Amino acid sequence: DAGITQSPRHKVTETGTPxxxxxxxxxxxxxxxxxxxDPGHGLxxxxxxxxVKDTDKGEVSDGYSVSRSKTEDFLLTLxxxxxxxxxxxxxxxxxxxxxxxxxxxxxxxxxxxxxVL
Amino acid sequence: KQEVTQIxxxxxxxxxxxxxxxCSFTDSAIYNLQWFRQDPGKGLTSLLLIQSSQRExxxxxxxxxxxxxxxxxTLYIAASQPGDSATYLCAVRGGxxxxxxxxxxxxxxxVK
Numbered sequence: 209d210a211g212i213t214q215s216p217r218h219k220v221t222e223t224g225t226p227x228x229x230x231x232x233x234x235x236x237x238x239x240x241x242x243x244x245x246d247p248g249h250g251l252x253x254x255x256x257x258x259x260v261k262d263t264d265k266g267e268v269s270d271g272y273s274v275s276r277s278k279t280e281d282f283l284l285t286l287x288x289x290x291x292x293x294x295x296x297x298x299x300x301x302x303x304x305x306x307x308x309x310x311x312x313x314x315x316x317x318x319x320x321x322x323x324v325l
Numbered sequence: 326k327q328e329v330t331q332i333x334x335x336x337x338x339x340x341x342x343x344x345x346x347x348c349s350f351t352d353s354a355i356y357n358l359q360w361f362r363q364d365p366g367k368g369l370t371s372l373l374l375i376q377s378s379q380r381e382x383x384x385x386x387x388x389x390x391x392x393x394x395x396x397x398x399t400l401y402i403a404a405s406q407p408g409d410s411a412t413y414l415c416a417v418r419g420g421x422x423x424x425x426x427x428x429x430x431x432x433x434x435x436v437k
Contacts, residue, residue: 241425249430250414250428250429250430250431251369251414251428252428253425256425266425267425298369300369312356312357312374312376312418313359314359314371314416314426315371316361316368316369316370316371317368318367318368319367319368
C-alpha cells in the first residue's frame with residue numbers, strides 16, 4: 209500500500225467553525241490531491257498541488273483552501289464549514305510524467321468522514 | 326468538460342462468471358485512464374492504469390482495454406469470486422499531465 213495517511217479519520221463539527229484536514233505521504237511523490245466523494249456525484253477534485261507551495265484549483269474549490277509547506281504534507285482547510293461540505297474527503301498522490309505507468313498511477317488515502325451539523 | 330459514465334450502476338452475477346464493466350468518456354483527448362476498486366467505507370485501490378498510447382493492460386484475472394476513438398474502456402474480470410464484490414470506478418485524466426482526473430460514478434458489483 210502507498211504510504212498515505214489522513215487525519216482525522218472522522219470529524220463532527222458545527223456550521224461556521226474552521227476545519228483542517230491533513231494528508232501525509234511517505235512516498236516523496238510530487239503531486240497531491242484532495243477529492244470529495246458524495247452519493248450521486250462520485251469523486252470530484254477540490255484542489256491539487258504539483259510541488260511545495262504550488263497549488264491549483266479543481267472542479268469544486270469554492271469554500272476550500274489548501275497549503276503545502278513540505279513535500280509530505282498537504283492540508284485542506286474549510287474556513288467556515290457549511291452543511292453542504294459534509295462528505296468523505298480523500299487525499300491522493302502520484303508522481304506523474306513520462307510514459308511509465310508507474311509514474312502516472314494515482315494512489316488514495318483511507319479517507320476522512322466529515323459531518324457538519 | 327469531460328464526462329465519464331459507467332453503466333450499469335449495479336451488477337449481480339453468480340460466482341465463476343466472466344464479466345465486463347463498461348466506462349465511456351466524452352473527450353477522446355486523454356492522457357490516461359485508471360480503474361479502481363472501492364470497498365464499502367474504504368479508500369480507492371488502484372487496479373490498472375492504461376496510458377493513452379496503450380490498448381490494454383492485464384493484472385491477474387483483470388484485463389482493461391482502451392479505445393480512445395470511441396471513448397470507451399472495459400474492465401474484464403475472469404472467473405469472478407465473492408471477494409470481487411465491490412464498487413469499481415474508472416477515472417480519466419485529460420490531455421496533459423497536469424489535467425485533473427474525472428471519475429465515473431462507479432459500478433457496484435456483487436458476486437454471489
